[in-house]
Amino acid sequence: MKYKKLFQQYNLSGNHLENRFLMAPMTRSRASQPGDIPNALMAEYYAQRSTAGIIITEAVQVSLQGKGYAKTPGIYSKEQKEGWKLVTEAVHKNGSKIFLQLWHVGRVSSSKVNGLQPIAPSALLAQNTNVYIFDGAVNGDATFVPVEQPREMDKTDINTVIDEFVKGAKNAIEAGFDGVEIHGANGYLIDQFLRSNSNTRTDEYGGTKQKRIRLLIEISQAVANAVGKEKTGVRLSPFISFKDMNDSEILHTIMLAVKELNKLDIAYIHLCEADWDDAPQIPVDFRIDLRSNFKNTIIATGNKTPEEGEMLLQENLVDLIGFGRNFLTNPDYPARVERNLSLNQIIDNHTLFGGGTERGYTDYPFMK
Numbered sequence: 001m002k003y004k005k006l007f008q009q010y011n012l013s014g015n016h017l018e019n020r021f022l023m024a025p026m027t028r029s030r031a032s033q034p035g036d037i038p039n040a041l042m043a044e045y046y047a048q049r050s051t052a053g054i055i056i057t058e059a060v061q062v063s064l065q066g067k068g069y070a071k072t073p074g075i076y077s078k079e080q081k082e083g084w085k086l087v088t089e090a091v092h093k094n095g096s097k098i099f100l101q102l103w104h105v106g107r108v109s110s111s112k113v114n115g116l117q118p119i120a121p122s123a124l125l126a127q128n129t130n131v132y133i134f135d136g137a138v139n140g141d142a143t144f145v146p147v148e149q150p151r152e153m154d155k156t157d158i159n160t161v162i163d164e165f166v167k168g169a170k171n172a173i174e175a176g177f178d179g180v181e182i183h184g185a186n187g188y189l190i191d192q193f194l195r196s197n198s199n200t201r202t203d204e205y206g207g208t209k210q211k212r213i214r215l216l217i218e219i220s221q222a223v224a225n226a227v228g229k230e231k232t233g234v235r236l237s238p239f240i241s242f243k244d245m246n247d248s249e250i251l252h253t254i255m256l257a258v259k260e261l262n263k264l265d266i267a268y269i270h271l272c273e274a275d276w277d278d279a280p281q282i283p284v285d286f287r288i289d290l291r292s293n294f295k296n297t298i299i300a301t302g303n304k305t306p307e308e309g310e311m312l313l314q315e316n317l318v319d320l321i322g323f324g325r326n327f328l329t330n331p332d333y334p335a336r337v338e339r340n341l342s343l344n345q346i347i348d349n350h351t352l353f354g355g356g357t358e359r360g361y362t363d364y365p366f367m368k
Contacts (some may be wrong), residue, residue: 003306003337005313006321010053012297013230013267015097015178017053017320020313021334024301024322025056025101025181025235029071029132029142029354030361031083036067036074038083043090044362048331050096054320056181056270057087059103059188062168066161066189067114068105070133070142071354075100075168081175088176099179099233100172102165102223105131106189107150107198108243119157120150121192121199121206121215126244129187134354142353158205158215161189162222169223169232179231182219184257185272187243190216191236194257195247209249213257220264229265233299237272239282255289262294268320269294273302275324287317306337332366341367 001007010017032039046055060075061067067074074080084100091098107120112133125147132142153161169180184190192198193215199206205214216234224232238254241247258269271290273282282300290298300312301322309321326333329344336343344364351360 001338002340003310006306006310007334007338008313010319012054012097012320013179015054017097018095019053019334020309020320021052022299022301022320022322023049023052023055023327024324025058025183026324026328027058027069027072027353028361029069030356031071031073033071035077035079036061036072037077037079038073038087040086041356041358041362042073042083043086044358046087046098047090047094048362049327049333050091050094050098051332051334052096052323052327054097054099054178055091056322057098057100059101059183060168061103061105062161062164063104064114065116065119066104066106066164068109068118068131068147068188069353070113075102075171075175076164081171084172084175084177092176097178099181100168100175100177101181101183101235102168102172103183104161104164104189106192108147108188110145110148112145118148118150119153120189121153121201123150123152124198124200125149126187126198129243132353141350152201155203161215162219165219166222166226169227173227173231179233179267180223180227181233181235181270182216182223183235184216185235185237186240187245190219191245194250194253195245196249196253197247198245209253209256212253213260216257217260217264220261220266224264224266230267232264232266233268233270233297234261234266235270235272238286240272240274251286255293258290258293262296266296268297268299270299270301270322271318273300275303284317287312291317329364331364336367339367
């Protein structure tokens with residue numbers, strides 16, 4: 001077999017995976033309104049793609065305050081929890097595993113999305129950053145609007161956010177998920193605390209690298225205590241700086257966080273890598289350092305080809321490979337790779353974010 005490691009079974013902290021293909025988180029904005037509730041169409045979408053050994057859901061807000069984009073699903077209400085049961089049952093029926101990604105956007109939001117002023121570690125506006133709504137949209141397309149000035153979080157806000165992540169994790173497990181992933185990447189709330197340019201606090205949550213990682217570690221510890229360390233993963237993006245997140249100290253900060261997460265013995269670290277054509281490559285020495293400082297599963301996601309994924313697995317730098325766009329357009333992606341078949345390449349950008357029907361969502365053809 002050409003991709004021996006990719007098609008090898010894997011034990012993820014007690015979860016038996018049929019292969020090492022991971023369907024990466026992709027925001028699709030299909031939740032039912034009002035209430036941001038997962039639905040049967042979403043269940044069909046995930047079930048189609050349960051050819052992956054494991055699926056990480058789209059980002060799921062832990063509260064209304066944590067919402068940054070229209071029609072994204074939540075995990076804080078009874079109705080949302082019941083909706084997610086449709087998804088987990090469908091995926092498990094097909095033999096795959098599924099983790100829910102817990103999300104708080106922090107300053108990457110607008111009152112036009114959730115009716116609330118954004119919150120952040122510091123009252124710093126994210127420059128050149130937009131979110132989207134559907135009000136007044138043409139042909140159902142998303143309408144992008146600039147983020148708004150956030151207010152600085154006080155200690156009560158911080159404690160509330162920690163509690164929201166815990167509640168979201170508990171709700172996810174009750175909804176049938178095999179575990180949860182804490183979203184600490186891509187310029188959202190936890191990432192905002194990690195970076196010196198977005199976190200200018202002088203209290204116990206800012207001022208030094210050790211203090212800037214505190215919220216991530218406290219949330220991770222609280223979630224692991226609530227649902228089990230073997231059901232807890234963390235996503236990080238040290239080499240991604242969009243949403244006004246350029247920070248010269250971030251690599252050292254991330255590695256400090258990795259060492260602390262290793263002490264917590266969580267299930268995995270999910271490295272979110274840039275996925276555009278001229279994106280920076282992850283240095284091999286960073287991957288080696290990550291492997292030496294974290295003993296459990298490491299996931300790499302970011303425009304990977306099967307060849308690149310197989311190489312990283314063969315070199316023991318990572319354990320699972322995340323694929324996003326290829327799963328979006330090819331629900332049977334692993335089988336196409338195994339049989340060296342052509343892929344559906346065209347992504348319908350008009351239905352990438354939003355759309356209430358199967359078009360551009362569940363109507364991508366399976367191989368013949």
